[in-house]
Amino acid sequence: DGGITQSPKYLFRKEGQNVTLSCEQNLNHDAMYWYRQDPGQGLRLIYYSQIVNDFQKGDIAEGYSVSREKKESFPLTVTSAQKNPTAFYLCATSGTGAIYEQYFGPGTRLTVT
Amino acid sequence: GQNIDQPTEMTATEGAIVQINCTYQTSGFNGLFWYQQHAGEAPTFLSYNVLDGLEEKGRFSSFLSRSKGYSYLLLKELQMKDSASYLCAVKLSGGYNKLIFGAGTRLAVHP
Numbered sequence: 001d002g003g004i005t006q007s008p009k010y011l012f013r014k015e016g017q018n019v020t021l022s023c024e025q026n027l028n029h030d031a032m033y034w035y036r037q038d039p040g041q042g043l044r045l046i047y048y049s050q051i052v053n054d055f056q057k058g059d060i061a062e063g064y065s066v067s068r069e070k071k072e073s074f075p076l077t078v079t080s081a082q083k084n085p086t087a088f089y090l091c092a093t094s095g096t097g098a099i100y101e102q103y104f105g106p107g108t109r110l111t112v113t
Numbered sequence: 114g115q116n117i118d119q120p121t122e123m124t125a126t127e128g129a130i131v132q133i134n135c136t137y138q139t140s141g142f143n144g145l146f147w148y149q150q151h152a153g154e155a156p157t158f159l160s161y162n163v164l165d166g167l168e169e170k171g172r173f174s175s176f177l178s179r180s181k182g183y184s185y186l187l188l189k190e191l192q193m194k195d196s197a198s199y200l201c202a203v204k205l206s207g208g209y210n211k212l213i214f215g216a217g218t219r220l221a222v223h224p
Contacts, residue, residue, distance in 0.1 A: 031210060042117065042200070042214035043156075050209055090155065094210050101146060102212065104155035 003027065004105035006091050011110045013085075021076045021108045023091030032074040033092040033102065036060065043090065049074055050096055078110065085112045115139045117215035119201050124221045125191050133186045133199050133218045141206030147175050147186045148200040150217065156200055159186070188220075196222045 004025045013019045023032065031050050035043040045058030049068040063082025068074055078085045088109050092102040116138045125131040137145070144163040148156035162168055162177035162184060174187040186199055198217040205211050 040121075040216060042216045043202075043212075044214075045211065048209065048211075056209075088153075096210065100210060101158040101161060102210065103158070104148075106155050107153070109153070 004091060004093055004103060006089075006105040006108050008108060009106065011108055013110070013112050015112055016080045017112075018077055018079050019085075019110065019112075021078065021089055021091075021110070023074045023076065023105055024072055025074075025091075025093045025105075026072060027093055027103065028071075029093035029103070030071070030096045031094045032068070033094075034058075034064070034066065034074070034076045035090045035092065037088040037090060037107075046076065046089075078112075085110060115203075115205075115213045117201055117203060117213060119199075119215040119218045121216070122219045122221070124223065125188075127191055127193060127222055127224050129191050130187065130189050131191060131220065133188070133201075133220065135184045135186070135201035135215060137182050137184070137201070137203050137213075137215075139203050139205060139213060142179065142203060143206045144204040145175075145177055145184050146202040146204065146212065147173075147184075148202065150198045150200060152197075159199075191222050193222050193224070196220060 033048045034046040047066040049055035065077045090107045091105040094100040094102045147159040150156040160175040167176045172189045177184045200217045201215040202212040
């Protein structure tokens with residue numbers, strides 16, 4: 001089955017710890033994205049990558065880091081520098097070049113206490 | 114700046130028709146997407162408009178007026194499973210597929 005997987009569905013961490021969220025896709029899409037969703041707000045772009053070994057900051061990149069070593073994988077690390085890390089995190093993929101819709105993974109709900 | 118406005122909540126009756134509006138003011142425009150998102154789940158693609166007019170897809174239709182910065186999503190023959198949030202997203206002009214999302218409209222369908 002083609003798709004996007006994010007694991008785990010729910011993640012709990014203590015304040016001050018770094019945590020890495022996984023995103024894997026087998027859609028053969030070049031572009032991958034990380035969004036954050038908070039209640040009452042639209043999805044906000046954290047980082048995006050259009051090609052392997054390249055990625056760019058989105059609108060709210062502070063306190064986050066990413067890597068893109070393989071086409072299929074785009075992990076997101078939430079560092080202790082992120083002031084309000086508790087949120088629903090969504091990974092998405094799309095084709096590049098023309099206007100393609102973005103496909104979303106099932107999301108990871110991160111709670112930091 | 115970028116601004117996308119949608120009503121926060123709407124309610125409708127099963128079998129009825131509902132229209133969800135979206136207005137936008139963005140620096141550049143290269144298309145508008147509508148997504149459906151059930152609580153706690155991934156958004157799923159519903160429709161895309163880049164030219165003015167109506168796009169129909171089964172029970173769902175989407176309309177765009179670029180001169181007015183306005184779009185709507187029309188849902189017909191509402192079903193209980195249509196209870197979800199509906200996200201409006203504008204694709205900006207430029208090199209990559211950047212979307213700016215509205216906060217979403219939470220639709221409740223009741224019997």
